[in-house]
Amino acid sequence: MTAIKPRRIFHGTPFIVVSMLGEGCAATATQVLVLRECLAIFYGSELTVGVLLFFWLVWTGLGSLVAGRVLSRLLRQKPRRSNLLGVLVSLYGVLIPATLLWIRASRGIYGLPLGEMVSFIRMVLMTALMTAPVCALFGVFFGSAWALYASAGDTDSTHAPYRLHAYEGLGATLGGMWLYVFLFFRGPLLYGAVFLGALLTLLGIGRLMADRGRNPLWRFLVTVTAAAAVCGLGLLEEPSRRWQWGSQVVAVKDTPYRNLALRRDGIQESLMADGLWLFAYPDPQSAEEAVHLTLLQHSWPQRILMLGAVSPEELVEACRYTSVERIDVVDPDMTVQLFAELQRKHPEKNFGQESLLEVLF
Numbered sequence: 534m535t536a537i538k539p540r541r542i543f544h545g546t547p548f549i550v551v552s553m554l555g556e557g558c559a560a561t562a563t564q565v566l567v568l569r570e571c572l573a574i575f576y577g578s579e580l581t582v583g584v585l586l587f588f589w590l591v592w593t594g595l596g597s598l599v600a601g602r603v604l605s606r607l608l609r610q611k612p613r614r615s616n617l618l619g620v621l622v623s624l625y626g627v628l629i630p631a632t633l634l635w636i637r638a639s640r641g642i643y644g645l646p647l648g649e650m651v652s653f654i655r656m657v658l659m660t661a662l663m664t665a666p667v668c669a670l671f672g673v674f675f676g677s678a679w680a681l682y683a684s685a686g687d688t689d690s691t692h693a694p695y696r697l698h699a700y701e702g703l704g705a706t707l708g709g710m711w712l713y714v715f716l717f718f719r720g721p722l723l724y725g726a727v728f729l730g731a732l733l734t735l736l737g738i739g740r741l742m743a744d745r746g747r748n749p750l751w752r753f754l755v756t757v758t759a760a761a762a763v764c765g766l767g768l769l770e771e772p773s774r775r776w777q778w779g780s781q782v783v784a785v786k787d788t789p790y791r792n793l794a795l796r797r798d799g800i801q802e803s804l805m806a807d808g809l810w811l812f813a814y815p816d817p818q819s820a821e822e823a824v825h826l827t828l829l830q831h832s833w834p835q836r837i838l839m840l841g842a843v844s845p846e847e848l849v850e851a852c853r854y855t856s857v858e859r860i861d862v863v864d865p866d867m868t869v870q871l872f873a874e875l876q877r878k879h880p881e882k883n884f885g886q887e888s889l890l891e892v893l894f
Contacts, residue, residue: 548740549682550700552622555736556678557704559729560671562712563629564589566722567664570636573777573792574645575656577807584657588664596672601680616741618681621674623737623759626730628667630766633726636663637777647779648810675701713789722787727767731760778805788866804842806866811842820846828854838863 568585575581635642643659645651651659682697716725738756774785778794783802786793796803803813812819824847828834837851837860851860 546682549618549678549697552618552674552736552740553678553682553697553700554704554707555733556622556625556671556674557701558708558711559625559629559704559733560701561705561708562716562725562729563632563667565709565712566629566633566726567636567667569722569787569792570633571660571663572807573794574636574639574659574808575651576809577791578656580653581656581660584660585664588661589668592665592668593672593675596669596674597676598672599669600673600676618674618677619737619740621670621677621737622740623734625667625670625674626733626735626737627763628670629730629733630723630726630763632663632667633723634766634769634773637773639663641776648808721770721785723770723773724767727764730763730766734763735760790865793866804844806842812844812847814844814846816844817846820844820850823847824850835859837861840864842866 568582571581571585572578639645639659640647643655679697712725716722735756738759742755774782774794778785778796781796781798782794783797784795791807794805794808796805801813801815804811828837828851833856834854835856835858837857839847839851839860839862842864843862848860848862851857
């Protein structure tokens, strides 16, 4: 068994296999990221999932059709197909973070007021436009990769499609694991999109610069510059959040379950999940009505179960009952803990009372 030299990665079948693994990983991650961003724009509507997946399949299929019927005839020479594959990989790397930024800027682009539901027709048109570039490009890439892989001399054309699907499936598995094991607990989603995009750009530009006639130092500089340009899109994380939620946004956190946004209107903080309002703070009147109207139905409440997003004031109001021994809060996103963390970071602000922290910790 002979080891593959690093230079061989950018030539022939090894490059097709590596690029298919990378594209499979990026495709799964991109689908999840785009879906989450669209849910935040369309306020968590379930129709968004079906519409987005519909156009994902349509645009990917059309892209594969074009690659299989047109490009395979126009580019009969293998070197040209390999170069085309490098171009497609690089463009896909740029489109991943660019698509996320496009979705976040869609409120201003399409004139969507914050808090207003989008009509179904408008949602369909917007989803079709936002998914078309990245999905069609992946379809063109897959069709081109299959044609190049099937025509390779060292592969069995009968089993080539199955092997290529296996490589893509392996990459998709790695992409899902990377998303839900690492990214959602480490940093903003745009940084993850930029990271994937930079890797794909390195791979694609590396293929284009892999000819032996080129200076190795020149190849290295061009490749690194292209990847650095993609990484520069990560600097738009904070501006893109203001595009998405307005200038009054204080903090945004993506959890494994949804997108949480904290806005400040004067002295009042409002927490939203996927664009839907959860609660405001301070808002003592709403907290008193939510808690006391329920607990007064019991003569001696001892154990309380609270489901969903619970404001700090609701916990404080529940703790006013001397009979209460235990309060259980069931919320996968730990919205109350988010407020507790904000209180630690900003002790000068009144994000809750000490009794809240005593209940939670």
